[in-house]
Amino acid sequence: MIKREDENYSVHLTYLFEAVKQKRPRSLLVIVNPYGGKKAALRIWRKHVAPIFSLARIFFEVCGKNILTYNCLLVLFSSHPVTEYSGHAKDIVYKSNLKNYDGLVCIGGDGTFNEVLDAVISVDSDICLSPLPGGSTNCLAYTTCGVATPVTSALHIVLGNHRPLDCAQVFNQGALVKHVVTMMSYGFLGDVMRTSEKYRWMGPSRYDYAGFQRVMTPEFYYGRISFKRAVPLNDSETDREGWTHVEGEHLCVNIAVCRCQCAKCPGGMAPQNKLDDGIADLILVGKCSRTAYIHHLLKLSDINEDHFNFKFVKHERITELKYNALGDTSSCWNIDGELLFTSNLHLIMKKKLIEIFAPPYIQ
Structure with a gap:
């Protein structure tokens, strides 16, 4: 005051x-x-x-x-x-x-x-x-x-002070269901959010408690991820229409629409991301040991560490993505901290979709 x-x-x-x-x-x-x-x-x-x-x-x-x-x-x-x-x-x-x-x-x-x-x-x-x-x-x-x-x-x-901001539009069976400005996550972070709902009385500490529970009992989800790279590549995984397909088990599927910085991740989930370039960061965490994943999480809290530098982590810069769950069990999506209980989604990045009050010099 x-x-x-x-x-x-x-x-x-x-x-x-x-x-x-x-x-x-x-x-x-x-x-x-x-x-x-x-x-x-x-x-x-x-x-x-x-x-x-x-x-x-x-x-x-x-x-x-x-x-x-x-x-x-x-x-x-x-x-x-x-x-x-x-x-x-x-x-x-x-x-x-x-x-x-x-x-x-x-x-x-x-x-x-x-x-x-x-x-x-x-x-x-x-x-x-x-x-x-x-x-x-x-x-x-x-x-x-x-x-x-x-x-x-x-x-x-x-x-x-104001500036443009990218958003992602999320569709299910052709219908627009949500917009994303920070991150959407399937698997581990979706499970953490779902588990934390049982402990709302704990306040923000419920996320740490739920995160500890999920780390101790990690679950992998089988699915097919199709995405379009921001800069197309000619490789065996990419079809003629520019879609790259990855199928397998993943602990976590993260799509960062912005850098996603916070007190626990000061460097951001996606440090290369810019606020208005129309590009998102796809971060796939594949099968790994509990110890290896904890090591990955710890690197997120250190601005000087590279949390992508693991064999089980795949990082891509994308403009569009489709996810289809193929396994017997499914997780839920954590979208900007809110739950969406639908596995199969289609995400499309929208460049400079909105204006927000914020300093224009931060990219």
């Missing part, structure tokens, strides 16, 4: 706002999910974000309710409408006239942003979005802003 006695900070910020006032957003729709991560989204909004918006004299409406103000006192002492049920964020988007706003701010985790994104695209809006960190991993905020802190994201919003 900006303290009153810090007059110099306020004065400098006011001058800065005046310098860029032509480009800054004037009105925002704010969606707060109080249930994600450590359940701190409402506190983040009240303590860190609302005071900055108020100082910038930005009108904001919270969760579709009639709190349209830039008066910080009203924010601090009024009751705060928040999302109340699964799918509420989508309903807010559907019921709102997005043309009345210069931006839509999602205070929550990656799953909250994904839910809002699906709704915004379905109503054919080009409104600028902001993934303001208030969840467990906050992967998108970390990747696009370089750090997952609410104040940093809020300042980029009030300054009007």
Whole structure:
């Protein structure tokens, strides 16, 4: 929260706002999910974000309710409408006239942003979005802003910093079912997410606990993966239409749409990835021992290590992918931290599909 006695900070910020006032957003729709991560989204909004918006004299409406103000006192002492049920964020988007706003701010985790994104695209809006960190991993905020802190994201919003962002569209039997902005994963990370649902009362620690359980009892899934490389190659696995086919057992099938950086993976799941080049990274983890996979996971946490440098790991840069489960058992997909209980999917990358509030200099 900006303290009153810090007059110099306020004065400098006011001058800065005046310098860029032509480009800054004037009105925002704010969606707060109080249930994600450590359940701190409402506190983040009240303590860190609302005071900055108020100082910038930005009108904001919270969760579709009639709190349209830039008066910080009203924010601090009024009751705060928040999302109340699964799918509420989508309903807010559907019921709102997005043309009345210069931006839509999602205070929550990656799953909250994904839910809002699906709704915004379905109503054919080009409104600028902001993934303001208030969840467990906050992967998108970390990747696009370089750090997952609410104040940093809020300042980029009030300054009007924005940039294009790639998305992936996911289809099942020809029907569009989901959009992806961070990562979708089948196998290990899907199993971890599914197992963690039993322990929601543990908060973010449930992912570590579920991850430990799944590492101790790894499961391999047999399937066929077909993909198109960003740069086509002539090899025995590639057909005339440019599809490369891989069939076999895998512990994990990961598709990273962005670098997927977070506190536990500061270098990112896909360090080479760029935010707006229309290319995703396919990371296949084949059959391996438990010890070898743990070694692979540990390298993810070290920015100086190469987690692709294993014989059982295959890395490709792709623009399109199809997955078909062929085994007797199946996993589920973990898409931006949300579960999708469908094995067979078709993913297509879409270059610069949306605009988000974030520094344009981060690639």
